[in-house]
Amino acid sequence: MANPSYILENILTGKSVPFGPKGQPSAIGKKPVSGRLEITSLGFTDDEQADPRHHGGPEKALHHYARDHYQTWLDQYPDINPNSLNVGGFGENISTTGVQEKDVCIGDIFKLGSATVQISQGRQPCWKLNVRFSYPKMAVVVQKSGxxxxxxxxxxxxxxxxxxxxxxxxxxxxxxxxxxxxxVLYVDTLNKRDLQSLSSLKELAENWQALVQKRLSRLEVEDWSRRLETPD
Incomplete structure (x- = not known):
């Protein structure tokens, strides 16, 4: 059986601009680009990340978002401005149809053009999605939806x-x-057996390994409010 393959319907980059209630810089707005893009250990050479503490870096070099999800958001959340629900709205660098979170595994290795890439972690939604979509609970519903x-x-x-x-x-x-x-991370949050198994995955990004280890050691779930709630 042939390995699954998906067409790169769009590749996208963006530049940092003032964003949010305090004008914090963000490059969440990605736009489709044409032509051949170089891929380095930090992602596309023409792309920017404004907050290197939480975005970008070797473990988050490229972000992939399923094109299929946009129609689901339009169908389920009519209060969201439909003009904001365009490809690139979630800050993705790669847009494809036919592959979603249920279809990929941590550590999956893909050929991407002439580059080779590996899934390191999922995206942790943050409050910038609330601003991006003019919907105060967007980060929360993205996390709940998977x-x-x-x-x-x-x-x-x-x-x-x-x-x-x-x-x-x-x-x-x-x-x-x-x-x-x-x-494991957001629903069955204190399942010790699954957390221990997850912590042993060497392909999992270091920051997610640390998150899992901390949860195991404290037997409590970390506070998500600072990440999910828009600052005053």
Missing amino acids: RTGWYYRVLDEGAVQQGEQLTLIERPNPEWTLARIQK
């Missing part, structure tokens, strides 16, 4: 352009879909 998207680390640098393929070449953790991980 429609978060995911990040890649770059194993081999290369280049890619719109219309090329994203092809799965290796799956070391088939039992750990991103959807399952989200259930």
Whole structure:
């Protein structure tokens, strides 16, 4: 059986601009680009991340968001401004149809153009989504829905352009879909057996390993309010 492959319907980049109630810089607004883009260990060369503490870096070099989710948001949340629900709205660098969080696993390795990338973690929604979509609870509902998207680390640098393929070449953790991980982190939050198993995944991003270890040691769930609630 051939490995699954997906067409890169869009590749997207963005620049940092003032954003939010205090004009904090953000590059969440990504726009489709044409032509061949270089992929380094930090992602597309023409892309920016305004908050390197929480975005970007080797473990979050590229963000992938399922194009399929946009119609679901339009159908389920009519209060959200439909003009904001366009590809790039979630800050994604890669847009495809036919692959979602239930279909990918931590550690999955893909060929992306001439580069090789690996899924490192899911996206943790933050309050900037509330501002982006003019919907005060957007970060909360994204987290609850599991429609978060995911990040890649770059194993081999290369280049890619719109219309090329994203092809799965290796799956070391088939039992750990991103959807399952989200259930552990946000629903069944103190399941010690699953947390211990998750903490042993060497392909999981270091910051998520640390989060899981802290939860195990304290046997309590971290406070999400600062991440999910828009600052005054």
